[in-house]
Amino acid sequence: TQLLEQSPQFLSIQEGENLTVYCNSSSVFSSLQWYRQEPGEGPVLLVTVVTGGEVKKLKRLTFQFGDARKDSSLHITAAQPGDTGLYLCAGGKGAQKLVFGQGTRLTINP
Amino acid sequence: ETGVTQTPRHLVMGMTNKKSLKCEQHLGHNAMYWYKQSAKKPLELMFVYNFKEQTENNSVPSRFSPECPNSSHLFLHLHTLQPEDSALYLCASSQDPAGYSYGYTFGSGTRLTVV
Numbered sequence: 001t002q003l004l005e006q007s008p009q010f011l012s013i014q015e016g017e018n019l020t021v022y023c024n025s026s027s028v029f030s031s032l033q034w035y036r037q038e039p040g041e042g043p044v045l046l047v048t049v050v051t052g053g054e055v056k057k058l059k060r061l062t063f064q065f066g067d068a069r070k071d072s073s074l075h076i077t078a079a080q081p082g083d084t085g086l087y088l089c090a091g092g093k094g095a096q097k098l099v100f101g102q103g104t105r106l107t108i109n110p
Numbered sequence: 111e112t113g114v115t116q117t118p119r120h121l122v123m124g125m126t127n128k129k130s131l132k133c134e135q136h137l138g139h140n141a142m143y144w145y146k147q148s149a150k151k152p153l154e155l156m157f158v159y160n161f162k163e164q165t166e167n168n169s170v171p172s173r174f175s176p177e178c179p180n181s182s183h184l185f186l187h188l189h190t191l192q193p194e195d196s197a198l199y200l201c202a203s204s205q206d207p208a209g210y211s212y213g214y215t216f217g218s219g220t221r222l223t224v225v
Contacts, residue, residue: 042200042216100153
C-alpha cells in the first residue's frame with residue numbers, strides 16, 4: 001500500500017500570511033497532483049507535477065515535487081479567505097490508480 | 111453541460127430502502143470511478159470502470175452495486191445500507207485509467223445519510 005501522509009491535518013491562519021503544507025510518502029510516484037475541495041463540492045485539480053525537483057506556480061500557489069519524487073509541498077503566499085478548503089495530494093504510479101492523502105483542511109480568517 | 115454531474119446532491123434513506131446514485135460526464139473520458147469520502151479518512155476508491163468494463167472492485171460490500179451502461183453514465187445502486195455507510199459519494203472521470211497524467215474530474219458528490 002502506498003500511503004501519502006499530509007501535514008498538517010488542520011491549519012488556521014490570518015489573511016495575508018504565508019503557509020506551506022506537505023505531502024510525504026516512502027514510495028516513489030510517477031506524478032503527483034494537488035486538488036482543492038470546497039465545502040459541498042468535489043475536489044478540483046490544481047496541478048500535476050511529474051519531474052523530480054519540478055516547481056509549478058499558479059498565481060499565489062507554488063507547488064514543488066521532491067527530487068526523489070516521494071514528496072511534494074504546496075506554498076501559498078499572502079493567503080486569502082478564498083483559499084479556504086481541503087487540499088488533497090494524490091500520487092500516481094504506472095497503471096495503478098491514484099492514491100490520495102487524507103488532506104489538509106485550511107482556514108483563512110479575514 | 112460540461113464536467114461531471116451527480117444526482118441527487120443529498121439523499122436520506124432508511125436501512126431497508128433501495129436507491130440509486132447517478133453520475134454522467136460529457137467530457138469524452140473513458141474511465142469513471144466511485145469514491146467514498148468520510149470524515150477524517152482519505153478518499154476511498156470503490157469501483158473503477160474503463161470503457162464500460164469494471165476493472166476494479168476495492169473489496170466493496172455487495173450492498174453497493176455499480177452499473178455502467180456506457181462510457182458517459184455510471185450508477186451506484188444501494189440496498190440495505192448501514193448507518194456507517196453515511197458519507198459523501200464522489201464520482202470522477204479521467205482520460206486515462208490511471209488518472210495520473212491528466213488527473214480526475216470530480217462531480218459535486220451525493221451526501222448520503224442512512225437512518
